[in-house]
Amino acid sequence: MTIEIFIDILLLFMLLLTALFIQRMKNLFSAVILTGIFSLLSASLFLTMDAVDVSFTEASVGAGIATLLFLGTLAQTSSTESRPQRLPVMALVVVSLTGLMLIYGISDIPSFGDPGNPVQTYLSPRFIEVSPREIGIPNMVTSVLASYRGYDTLGEVTVIFTACVGVLLMLGRGRKRS
Amino acid sequence: MEHHLILRVIAKLMIPLILVFALYVQFHGEYSPGGGFQAGVIFAAGFILYGLIYGLDKVRQVISPVTIRITAALGVLLYAGVGIAGLLLGGQFLEYNVLASDPVHGQHLGILLIELGVGTTVASVMIMFFYVFARP
Amino acid sequence: MKMNHEISLGLSLLTLWLLLSGLYTALLVSLGLASVVLVVYLANRMDVVDREGHPFHLKLMSIFGYWAWLLKEIVLANLDVSRRILHPDLPISPSIVRIQCTQPDDLGKVIYANSITLTPGTVSLEVDERGIEVHALSKEAAETLKKGEMDRRVTEMSTL
Amino acid sequence: MIITATTIAIVIAMAIALVRAYLGPTTYDRILAVNLFGTITVLFISMFGFMTGRPDFLDIALVYALINFIATIAVLKFFEYGDLSPGRTPEQERDI
Amino acid sequence: MNILAELLAYACLVSGAFFVIVGAIGVIRMPEFYTRLHAASVTETLGSILVIAGLVLLAGFSLVSVKLLMVLLFILFTSCTAVHALAKAAIHGGLMPETDDDD
Known part of the structure; x- marks a missing residue:
């Protein structure tokens, strides 16, 4: 299985490089184009980590609509990055502090695939053991999302619907001609 | 759009395939990766392709913005309605076991219906986003 | 003439569904039929069902x-x-x-x-x-x- | 063994395409690189599914193969009209 | 599995990987945008044809093979459309191809 880890590392490295490229791009149009590569890479990474459903979502959203929404936004604004008025020192401090705190937080998170992880010791075995009998469908991700955590998913759908309402309220009316 | 001959013809070929594939993803969420959310986005992608090539006016004739608003709400209502149906049939909110005589069948039916609700809402919202963002 | 194209499009889409699905239970096949009918209806509204969109006239x-x-x-x-x-x-x-x-x-x-x-x-x-x-x-x-x-x-x- | 080697070769091809995406110089070169990257990713997903013995990954490959070109067409429209809606009319200024 | 089919499959995979990489190298080496299009289509045609053919031979006669063939068909259909759209966008955007002659 070492070879899969090797591929994982290669993909993650490319993901990092792409993120740096995107950050360096002054032309926002090029940055949008490069997010396409970022999306493709993250889908591949999710796949190598066996998260097929997440990968599927990333694939459909990344290829289907993300680039389009970015382009639509660019069409309504400008496509080059404007220079900041002054050096944003305060923002840099805040971002660095938050980053440090997050990195500190990571040290407590169980590592990927750790069998001693609380989720792996009682929750997952229960789903794996009981869900075929209780729900009886092969894809366990669907049974967790749609049945055990149906409230969550209802909340997510409501969020999407609310986003639609918000976008309509902001951009839905015909714009005045200038 | 006479000068986009190739795009026009290829779009005619591809759009029905994309739509059928989206519905396949929608209804096979229980067996293979996928489900309502992914299906909704792919379904919307079919419409977006049509809108890009044939123009916004044409796609608005196929599905009018008013219809889109109604279907977006209908999806959420379908989801919540399944929950309410569970309440009325003597279970708890979003309990699917009581939807049919056999609990496993009830679960199947419930999951199928709520995935349909998710798919409807997501597809409508994505098409709506396209309508809003594609305008000058 | 248009009817022919619709039927032929529907049949090929149904074939696509069956090949993708690989599961032939009554429920899924009927859902497939419903999906194909919906897609043919939408394709018809989009006006993409014609000689170019579905070229079954080629040998x-x-x-x-x-x-x-x-x-x-x-x-x-x-x-x-x-x-x-x-x-x-x-x-x-x-x-x-x-x-x-x-x-x-x-x-x-x-x-x-x-x-x-x-x-x-x-x-x-x-x-x-x-x-x-x-x-x-x-x-x-x-x-x-x-x-x-x-x-x-x-x-x-x-x-x- | 050979499947693994092929998969790694495909990942290397991804890296090469990434270089072109970064170098540019024009935006079209970047789009071309993204397009190429997409095709290579489809191949990678199919290969990886075989490598790990899970051919149900193919659905993801199908998604990419079906809808990955929409972004390119959107770019074409963007360059032609400055936005995503060909043939705009004053009528479109109405409420959505 | 038939040993001959397996050998053929491996041959397809190796040569497919070769052409995928050659196409990517071409995209790096070619001097300007329009010539890079040709290099990219090496990956998108022969590279993917050979890789998918190898996988089909390994999968044998099953629904997996059918899906693989669908993937290949859609790649071929959409990639040539995308390349055409891209070339058109470039012409439209005012990027003129360099040519050796002026006829």
Whole structure:
């Protein structure tokens, strides 16, 4: 299985490089184009980590609509990055502090695939053991999302619907001609 | 759009395939990766392709913005309605076991219906986003 | 005439569903039927069900014959382009040529233009009534295209 | 063994395409690189599914193969009209 | 499995990987945008044809093979459309191809 880890590392490295490229791009149009590569890479990474459903979502959203929404936004604004008025020192401090705190937080998170992880010791075995009998469908991700955590998913759908309402309220009316 | 001959013809070929594939993803969420959310986005992608090539006016004739608003709400209502149906049939909110005589069948039916609700809402919202963002 | 296209589109979409699904329970097959009906209805509203969108008027056998010939051309062109890529001197001589196309309808022109693009070494830039504008990687690729064998084969296939 | 080697070769091809995406120089070169990257990703997903013995990954490959070109067409429209809606009319200024 | 089919499959995979990489190298080596299009189509045609053919031979006669063939068909259909759209966008955007002659 070492070879899969090797591929994982290669993909993650490319993901990092792409993120740096995107950050360096002054032309926002090029940055949008490069997010396409970022999306493709993250889908591949999710796949190598066996998260097929997440990968599927990333694939459909990344290829289907993300680039389009970015382009639509660019069409309504400008496509080059404007220079900041002054050096944003305060923002840099805040971002660095938050980053440090997050990195500190990571040290407590169980590592990927750790069998001693609380989720792996009682929750997952229960789903794996009981869900075929209780729900009886092969894809366990669907049974967790749609049945055990149906409230969550209802909340997510409501969020999407609310986003639609918000976008309509902001951009839905015909714009005045200038 | 006479000068986009190739795009026009290829779009005619591809759009029905994309739509059928989206519905396949929608209804096979229980067996293979996928489900309502992914299906909704792919379904919307079919419409977006049509809108890009044939123009916004044409796609608005196929599905009018008013219809889109109604279907977006209908999806959420379908989801919540399944929950309410569970309440009325003597279970708890979003309990699917009581939807049919056999609990496993009830679960199947419930999951199928709520995935349909998710798919409807997501597809409508994505098409709506396209309508809003594609305008000058 | 339109009815024929709808039925044929529906049948091919149903075949696609069955091949994708691989599960033949009553529920899934009926859902598949419902999906196909919905898609045909939508495609009809979009006005994409016609001779171009669903070309069942082409002779099935001649399509496969053409594909076999095209595959051979693609392999040859690929070998040529790969040789040029790996050659240390990069022996390319790009040019733009306009070639005639003799196809009677739009669909034939599209098949021709896409075949040109599929063959490495040539990319179709613009298709209009005067012909197809092609960007060629090398003089040889342009010459091969000018001889017009591909044109003849596509025309043969798209006229009954 | 050979499947693994092929998969790694495909990942290396991804890296090479990434270089072109970064170098540019024009935006079209970047789009071309993204397009190429997409095709290579489809191949990678199919290969990886075989490598790990899970051919149900193919659905993801199908998604990419079906809808990855929409972005390119959107870019074409963007360059032609400056926005995503061809053939705009004053009528479109109305409420959505 | 038939040993001959397996050998053929491996041959397809190896040569497919070769052409995928050659196409990518071409995209790096070619001097300008329009010539890079040709290099990219090496990956998109022969590279993917050979890789998918190898996988089909390994999968044998099953629904997996059918899906693989669908993937290949859609790649071929959409990639040539995308390449055409891209070339057209470039012409439209005013990027003129360099040519050796002016006819």
